[in-house]
Amino acid sequence: MRFLTFAALVSFGVQVVVGATTTTTSAAASTETPPLCGLKCIQQETLQSTCSLTNATCICTNVELNAKISLCVHESCTVREALLVQSYSKHTCNAPSRDRTKEVWVIGVVFLVLGLLGFGLRVMARLCLGAQTWGPDDWVMLIAVGMMIPLNALSIPISQVALGKDMWNVSPDDVTKFLYLFYWDELLYLGALPVTKISILLFYLKIFPRREIRIATYVMIGLNVAYFIVFELISIFQCRPIDGAWRAWDGEYQAKCNNINIQGWAAAVFNILLDLGTMILPLGELYKLSMSMKKKIQIMLMFSVGFFVTIVSVVRLQSLASYATTSNVTQDYVEVGYWSTIEVPVGIICACMPAIRSLFSLVFPKVFGTTQQKSNYANLSGSNQKPLSSSNKLSSKASSLKAIRVKKEFTIRSKRGDDASFIELNHTPFTNEHSSSRPSSDRKLATPHESVAVPWRAPKNQARHDPFIGRRADNGTLDDYDYVIVGSGPGGGPVAANLAIAGFKVLLIDAGGDSGDSWTEKVPAMHLMSTEFEDTRWNYFVNHYPDLEQQKRDSKMTYQMPDGSFYVGLEPPAEADPLGVWYPRTGTLGGCSRHNALISIAAHDSDWDNIATLTGDDSWSATNMREHFKKIENAQYLPNSVVGHGFSGWLGLSLTSLSLVVEDQKLLSLIIAAGTAMGKSLLTALVSTVVGLGQVLLRDINAPGQASQTGLYQVPLAMTDSIRGGPRDLILNTANAVNSDGSRKYHLDVKLNTLVTKINFDQSGDKPRATGVDFMEGASLYRADPRSGSATSTGTGSVSAKKEVVISAGAFNTPQLLKLSGVGPKKELESFNITTIVDLPGVGTNMQDRYEATVIGKTTSDFVITSKCTFGETSPDPCLEQYQKGLEPISKGVYATNGIAIAIILKSSVAEDEPDLLVSGAPAKFKGYFPGYASDSLADAQHWAWIVLKAHSRNNAGTVTLKSTDPRDMPLINFNYYDAGVNSAGEADKDLQATYEGFEFGRRAFSDLIPLDGSFPEVWPGTNVTSEDATKQFLKDETWGHHASCTCPIGPDSDPNAVLDSEFKVRGTEGLRVVDASVFPKIPGFYIALPLYIVSEKASEVIIKAAQSSA
Known part of the structure; x- marks a missing residue:
């Protein structure tokens, strides 16, 4: 705020130094003789002094004389005349x-x-990271920029007229022009400051969902709006009439004006207070992030760059103070002027910093990435510095640690507010006791295509929870609930918790138990073992092809022997009964989130936009779905794109510590090989930044639009504090939450070991309405459970839902349950004598999956990071002990990650829009899923697998059909791979071609490897499969998938095969929805877990809004 006072201008005219009548006139305001009033004062006062009228030196240096002349001029001259007197005297006195x-x-x-x-750069970041991220903060920032441009541009005419010149060199008319320009400059300055802060505050609303901070942010926005309105109005009407602001300075134009100095000081002080409030507001929230202190400081510093603007404001305030007493306003106001033209642009730059950092992290990852160089990287660049070992680091850390505070994950309630009867959840710790005690060096490796009989032993590391027992009537019927959710996995679990938090009475039913405290489930690196964990494993055997002979070409084909054991291989005994290819699923609290690889990659924006286009429902747009992601995410790493991320949701996402990567030169050589396979230009950048893993692992794959960009990435994992996370945590935290007085906070009941057998309908209305479900009680009842042979039902019952039933049983079991309940293809239902409630031909069709394959190489010595790991196969397991004793990811060691070191996104030659390949790498001999695969994959520490995943497969010909009317039986599952499915327009050929290109990328990565610590000759499929035709046949034989989905797809009203509408409602029914992986019309992105979490959040919002509107 730049203000001129009329009093100051008058003082400039009267503080004159008089001289002789001889003058120079070099300036516009100079005059050969002063005005008559000034001349009289000079003559009158000089004659009464000791100076003569001809002694210019005496007159110019006599302080007492000058004071008297100034007083005389003040009393005798106008302001304009006084200004001319000053100009005359300054030039006369040189x-x-x-x-x-x-x-x-x-x-x-x-x-x-x-x-x-x-x-x-902010705009460019928005365009590069996805145009959908443009939001209200950007529009408001555009307004601020619109004010900054004329504000700073006015520096040119203002300097030409007066600013920067001495006052006595400025003509009175130019003073008027000067004040006129400053009037508009002042209004622009006063407006740009609060508008910039409002943009920053709107950005806070993007990333901070907690109610308290949002309220505080809205308050700050209100204060800035008030500042804008008040000081703009005060400045506009600082004089009455308005033009007095630039015309009344000389006293000849009559106007009534405010005390502009007080106004300027008030505006400056309030602006500084608002600056401080805006900058301090997010710091507490940022400090609470589940990050290391180092990363917290990094992100807090980025948010605090606005303090520089406050410093500029303070410096400018000091200039304002000196201006109040100046006698040379056009000269002494220079500092106030240029600090103002600095303050506004710097404020805008600070507000753009998060977006600029996101953009720069892509262009300059070494400088702006989230991972810093470690001292032990020095060996890679030729330094003789010895890296600090992990044990030494741990010892050093432990020695400085005085106390450790352990946070309890959840509290078990012994009393409930509604007197419902519960059995306490009992936790049996993982003992890691196995009969085998062979050292890791003795682990035997099976050769490719080796046929093995698999006994599939039952592990001893079991942890069981007893089921909830609800209060029930004598007839076995449970109390009514508002909502009954069937299935506690990534779809149903979050929905159940969200509905309970919204105030509804919810029952969550799952056929499995809960062994979530087992180390097999909790430890990220044990995810392969968790898929074969006896307590949770469900064994589905699926067909990739309808032709059994083609199916038998798969080396993972599994057969059952007469003694109950499994045979896996290409040469089954005559008495072996073909089962299919093993498909890992799980029956436990949290569903498949308890055994997946923790990989959490956002879907492509086009996946969401396609659903919006298909259904005409814009709430499915990528922009809206990103908001759901932000709500559930708790980013525990410092993402390169802060915009588009959430930091306080229930889903913790972390990255693998890069220190683990740099410990192993084999691993580094494989990363370099991936860069080589992608092209020499990337390899150059890779090699130049390998000491910090530079461009390879610093890009944020979950940034808005980033999944559409090819390149190398580090993979976000669903874990918190190096422990597997997911909906189970949300379920337990919600179910066990209590108020401050100890009473129950949310009504979420969880009924485990309960198999839902049928959905009940009331058919008295226009549409059948789901009213509840029937169930059987007992552990391991479903025959996919390997313990089902000895399982018996302990009872049956039913439960009613006053509002809705939500089915979240998964892509296999949801269509099975719908069909058993009379909702599905009429022809199929009639073949089993099931009464048709609603004829929906799309139920159990449209099934889709990825195509996956691996290229495996073997070196001659162990990976350093896994050489001592036995993955629970022996006791003790040194890596598990390190994990249990570690205090942070680095000291916990390799078990603190899932083993997937990098992910490479590629776009095949047949890709239609988005990249369609993701290649990841892991230190394992992983050939796909079959009984005993986990132990086989981890049998030694010398293999590396490039895992090729083909996304957006075109084949949607998979089916799930009933095997019988027994709800304990598994359905028949056929994926109809490649040309056995959809190939009318070459779809299967394109999918195969893309998979082949990804496969060849893996081979190139091995062949181009720089052997820092040994080479990796290919062992799978091996040198006998090299030609394109042979490789493609190998892929047709051996590819697999594990993201089954789309069996109850959402679709438009015009599609007879659309099972659901855009609000998850089963067509032709009331009170029945589906929320799980089956809802997608097309399989999304690269990995399905995170898109499904986002869908569950959207479904929760839809259901809650529907309930509120009906109320």
Whole structure:
């Protein structure tokens, strides 16, 4: 705020130094003789002094004489005349004449360019990271930029007229022009400051969902709006009439004006207070992030760059103070002027910093990435510095640690507010006791295509929870609930918790138990073992092809022997009964989130936009779905794109510690090989930044639009504090939450070991309405459970839902349950004598999956990071012990990650829009899923697998059909791979071609490997499969998938095969929805877990809104 006071201008005219009648007239305001009033004062006062009228030196240096002349001029002359007297006297006395006009306009223009550059980079970041991220904060920032441009541009005419010149070199008319320009400059300045802060505050609303901070943010927005309105109005009407602001300075134009100095000080002080409030507001929230202190400091510093603007404001305030007493306003106001033209652009740049950092992290990952170089990287660049070992690091850390505070994950309630009867959840710790005690060096490796009989032993590391027992009537019927959710996995679990938090009475039913405290489930690196964990494993055997002979070409084909054991291989005994290819699923609290690889990658924006287009429901747009992601995410790493991420949701996402990667030169050589396979230009960048893993692992794959960009990435994992996370945590935290008085906070009941057998309907209305479900009680009842042979039902019952039933049983079991309940293809239902409630031909069709394959290489020595790991196969397991004793991811060791070191996103030659290949790498001999695969994959520490995943497969010909009417039986599952499915327009050929290209990428990565610590000759499929035809046949034989989905798809009203509408409602029914992986019309992204979490959040919102509107 730049203000001129009339009193100051008058003082400039009366503080004169008089001289002889001989003058020079070099300036516009100079005059050969002063005005008559001034001349009289000079003559009158000089004659009464000791100076003569001809002694200019005496007159110019006599302080007492000058004071008397000034008083006389003040009383006798007008302001304009006094200004001319000052000009006359300054030039007569040869006062130095300064010209700082260039300083004024150069600073104004330079910072204008910098401000525009900052905003331009912000716009570029929005375009590069997805146009959908443009939001209200960006529009408001556009307004601020619109004010900055004329504000700084006015520096040029203002300097030309007066600013930067000495007052006595400015003509009175130019003073009027000067004040007129400053009037508009002042209004722009006063407006740009609060508008910039409002943009920053709107950005806070993007990333901070907690109610308290949002309220505080809205309050701050209100204060800034008030500042804008109040000071703009005060400044506009600082004089009455308005033009008095630039015309009344000389006293000849009559106007009534405010005390502008007080106004300027008030505006400056309040602006500084608002600056401080805006900058301090997010710091507490940022400090609470589940990150290391180092990363917290990094992100807090990024948010605190606005303090620099506050510093500029304070410096400018000091200039304002000196201006209040100046006698040379156009010269002494230069600092106030240029600090103002610095303050606004710097504020805009600071507001653009998060977006600029996101953009720069892609272009300059070494400088702006989230991972910092470690001292032990030095060996890679030729340094003789010895890296600090993990044990030494741990010892050092432990020695400085005085106390450790352990946070309890959840509290078991012994009393409930509604007197319902519960059995306490009992936890049996994982003992890691196995009969085998062979050292890791003795682990035997099976050769490719080796046929093995698999006994599939039952592990001893079991942890069981007893089921909830609800209060029930004598007839076995449970109390009514508002909602009954069937299935506690990534779809149903979050929905159940969200509905309970919204105030509804919810029952969550799952056929499995809960062994979530087992180390097999909790430890990220044990995810392969968790898929074969006896307590949770469900064994589905599926067909990839309808032709049994083609199916038998798969080396993973599994047969059952007469003694109950399994045979896996290509040469089964005559008495072996073909089962299919093993498909890992799980029956436990949390569903498949308890055994997956923890990989959490966002879907492509086009996946969501396609659903919006298909259904005409814009709530499915990528922009809206990103908001659901932000709500559930708790980013525990420092993402390169803060925009588009959430930091306080229930889903913790972390990255693998890069220190684990740099410990192993074999691993580094494989990363370099991946760069080589992607092209020499990337390899150059990779090698130059390998000490910090530079560009390879610093890009944020979950940034808005980033999944559409090819390149190398580090993979976000669903874990918190190096422990597997997911919906189980949300379920337990919600079910066990209590109020401050110890009473129950949310009504979420969880009924485990309960198999739902049928959905009940009331058919008295226009549409059948789901009213509840029937169930059987007992552990391991479903025959996919390997313990089902000895399982017996302990009872049956039913439960009613006053509002809705939500089925979240998964892509296999949801269509099975719907069909058993009379909802499905009429022809199929009639063949089993099932009464048709609703004829929906799409139920159990449209099944889709990825195509996956691996290229495996073997070196001659162990990976350093896994050489001592036995993955629970022996006791003790050194890596498990390190994990249990570790205090942070680095000290916990390799078990603190899932083993997937990198992910490479590629776009095949047949890709239609988005990249369609993801290649990841892991230190394992992983050939796909079959009984005993986990032990086989981890049998030694010398193999590496490039895992090729083909996304957006075109084949949607998979089916799930009933085997019988027995709800304990598994359905028949056939994926109809490649040309056995959809190939009318070459779809299967394109999918095979893309998979082949990804496969060849893996081979190139091995062949181009720089052997830092040994080479990796290919052992799978091996040198006998090299030609394109042979490789493609190998892929047709051996590919697999594990993301079954789309069996109850959402679709438009016009599609007879659409099972659901855009709000998850089963067509033709009331009170029945489906929320799980079956809802997608097309399989999304690369990995399905995170998209499904996002869908569950959307479904929760839809259901809650429906309930509120009906109420």
